[in-house]
Amino acid sequence: xxxxxxxxxxxxxxxxxxxxxxxxxxxxxxxxxxxxxxxxxxxxxxxxxxxxxxxxxxxxxxxxxxxxxxxxxxxxxxxxxxxxxxxxxxxxxxxxxxxxxxxxxxxxxxxxxxxxxxxxxxxxxxxxxxxxxxxxxxxxxxxxxxxxxxxxxxxxxxxxxxxxxxxxxxxxxxxxxxxxxxxxxxxxxxxxxxxxxxxxxxxxxxxxxxxxxxxxxxxxxxxxxxxxxxxxxxxxxxxxxxxxxxxxxxxxxxxxxxxxxxxxxxxxxxxxxxxxxxx
Ligand code: 13P
Numbered sequence: 001x002x003x004x005x006x007x008x009x010x011x012x013x014x015x016x017x018x019x020x021x022x023x024x025x026x027x028x029x030x031x032x033x034x035x036x037x038x039x040x041x042x043x044x045x046x047x048x049x050x051x052x053x054x055x056x057x058x059x060x061x062x063x064x065x066x067x068x069x070x071x072x073x074x075x076x077x078x079x080x081x082x083x084x085x086x087x088x089x090x091x092x093x094x095x096x097x098x099x100x101x102x103x104x105x106x107x108x109x110x111x112x113x114x115x116x117x118x119x120x121x122x123x124x125x126x127x128x129x130x131x132x133x134x135x136x137x138x139x140x141x142x143x144x145x146x147x148x149x150x151x152x153x154x155x156x157x158x159x160x161x162x163x164x165x166x167x168x169x170x171x172x173x174x175x176x177x178x179x180x181x182x183x184x185x186x187x188x189x190x191x192x193x194x195x196x197x198x199x200x201x202x203x204x205x206x207x208x209x210x211x212x213x214x215x216x217x218x219x220x221x222x223x224x225x226x227x228x229x230x231x232x233x234x235x236x237x238x239x240x241x242x243x244x245x246x247x248x249x250x251x252x253x254x255x256x257x258x259x260x261x262x263x264x265x266x267x268x269x270x271x272x273x274x275x276x277x278x279x
Contacts (some may be wrong), residue, residue, distance in 0.1 A: 023047065037268035061096075066272065069117065103132070136157060139207050153173045169201055185212060195223075
């Protein structure tokens with residue numbers, strides 16, 4: 001029970017033929033329900049947040065304290081990960097706050113620049129016994145509103161990137177997007193198979209929400225050991241809020257937050273099971 005390096009948990013997951021859910025954290029209700037869902041299913045989880053998210057909670061240290069509290073309260077195995085850090089300062093503040101893994105996302109830069117800053121961030125992470133994730137190719141979407149300008153990972157770059165950076169797990173771009181898909185999701189599984197044949201580090205899939213489960217299961221079988229989920233659990237939370245607004249008075253917050261809390265728990269359990277019951 002406790003917080004572990006993320007790559008350690010990912011390797012264990014891969015040896016069992018499953019992937020771990022990496023769930024975005026933005027406030028205490030969702031952090032608590034991620035922990036409860038992990039306890040309920042008996043499967044480790046990854047708590048993760050980008051700087052915009054942990055700053056809404058009062059900083060990386062505030063998030064880290066909250067996560068550590070719930071990990072101990074519910075007796076689970078977990079990792080705490082910086083998602084989409086954009087600066088070396090982000091990496092440093094998370095390492096200092098007790099995260100067990102960090103990502104520096106320089107995936108919009110050209111290869112040499114991405115590799116150089118990733119190598120610098122990896123050194124900082126490793127000095128604190130944290131694992132390090134980088135992204136090669138670019139998974140787009142989110143607030144940019146455009147899902148069309150992803151850059152797929154180029155297999156010919158993978159081995160050199162891993163060698164230069166010392167990255168412990170690699171986020172690949174194989175057709176997912178952050179947020180809602182425009183059009184039919186279609187993962188490039190041949191590309192994933194090629195990448196997986198080149199390196200033996202576990203691979204990460206960003207933009208898990210809305211991706212058909214048969215495609216996710218195929219990706220897990222090919223080497224994806226972590227699936228990032230934000231939109232699907234946030235939408236579940238918002239549906240819970242709508243239900244509360246329709247039926248409950250805002251004057252009793254303790255009751256008002258029961259529907260969103262239940263919605264978060266149910267959705268997180270559903271996703272953990274989807275990723276750990278691979279057919
Ligand atoms: P979704 O919002 O599509 O689930 O993506 C989340 C993500 O990849 C966070 O890094």
